[in-house]
Amino acid sequence: MARIMRLGRVELNVLDLEKSVEYYTKVIGLEETGRMGNSVYLKAWDEFDHHSLILTKTNRAGIAHLAFKVETLDDLAYYERKIEEFGCTTTRISSNTRLAEGEAVHFILPTGHHCELYHEVGFLGTSVGALNPHPWPLEAKGIAPHRLDHCLLTGDDLKTVTRFFIEVLNFRQSERITTVDGEELLGSFLFSTNKAHDLAFVKGPDAKLHHAAFAVDSLHDVFKAADLLSMYEVPFDVTPTRHGITRGQTIYFFDPSGNRNEAFAGGYISYPDMPTITWTEDKIGQGIFYHRRELSESFMKALT
Template sequence: MNGNGIERVGRIQLRVHDFEQSVDYYSNILGLDVTGQDDNRVYLKAWDEWDHHSVILEKSDYSGMDHIAFKVTNHDVLDKLERKIEQFGCDVKRVSNQSRLGEGEAIRFILPTGHTFELYHEIDYVGVPTGRLNPHPWPDGLRGIAPHRLDHALLAGDDVDTTMRLFTEILGFVQTERVVSVDSEQLIASFLSTSMTGHDIAFIKGPNAKLHHVGFYLGNWYEVLKAADILARNGIEIEVTPTRHGITRGETIYFFDPSGNRNEVCTGGYAVYSDFPTITWTEDKLGQGIFYHRRQLNETFSSVFS
């Protein structure tokens, strides 16, 4: 959908301080497949993702996000976007080929919210267990929650306005939904899509360079309910039990990894096209927008970041 050549969210690198427990959690409870490892990182993918990895776990003394990256259609797109991003005012650096396992060259820059963002084209192709010839709908041997793919991330920072302009004016994203204050229409949150989903990335006003959550896609509402069963059976604290969003209309559940990074698995939502009109929510209805059934935020959801 994106006219500027950005296809989709490709990967996220998370910092984890309990490394072995985190690898076990992401592979056996969340249900991702390990595809590689180097000195300080483990690489994972969901069963329905074709590229080498979508999640990187990095050994660290802290939790949070190292970077998030989106895949572009070709190297010409990468060169053009590099110039446009520099003209917007961001310093852009090149990440050399094979700096991380399976990855080609990328460009890296800092968003106005303080987050590290990358764009890339090349990454090793490994395929999916169902194959490409007369495939079954799902593979044998799935573990844990087993999401289909990395879906999105919600990030926190102070300058949501400039970041929204960067994504819409330079990177070609569609702002699908936004939250504004009741009196001044100050932008509080922005939901942005480069594909056909309700959001591939979103920003909410808060402390700079922080991760609110990383979301993974499930096939249906039953799988969200089953995720709650799997989490409970494994003693994982559930922050928000299965419910529905007003914003994006998604069906969802929230919980934390062993290092305190918030995870979401979700399904549902709507299709987005290039002419999709932005939906506006006012701050006084934010509780309804986030948790449509209870219509109020809980304390941790609005205050805990990593």
């Protein structure tokens, strides 16, 4: 019974490592858990694995890779075979290529993104522990999200990448954006958990990142995050609003390298048998920004 448990980590390319670490620890409120080479490893307070975010110094911002944690070591071989059958090349990345990581299966998505599956990773535990825990840590700083939540990537062939996730990795599609005639797929929202999305794609250039999202608890926390971003003078893309798609409450803003981040709350509980929700292109405005009801140029164009 192979299963993808979650989007376990994202590696972001950043231009200035120390400035980025300061931003992700002080403003976002992640905890630095290690360093190796040009990379810094971080986790959110409610995550128990060693890291969910890797910041790697390079000369161009963007997403270096994303990786999903599978339930057992055997799942690696199972998915490896299915990926190969789909026509993607896989390679094994050996243990400790990155800090605290076990072996991983690497492949390139139909949209050109580097993706991995893994099961083994160091265990650190959450900040509140597993014995009579408090509901949140007194020492939390900044936005203090619970965890990495999802990524939105861009790509040209959304039908193929959607088919890949559904057929190969057993994801389901919670929502999709289509042209009014239903012919073309402009957006695809995918889940393997019971969250409204674990990964999503919108039409655009291959191999690009639209945003990496962190989960907070409530509208109140989204708003508090927005206040904090203003105090720290972080540039906003989108101020507090609701998504039609996922129903979530959201803000978008940029890390020091221009990678877009989201603080996301809410969203419905998805189930494998839920009917896929369709947004037609003429309603894409309210689909993305339920209040403003129109897209902004920056939201469409700023990609890393």
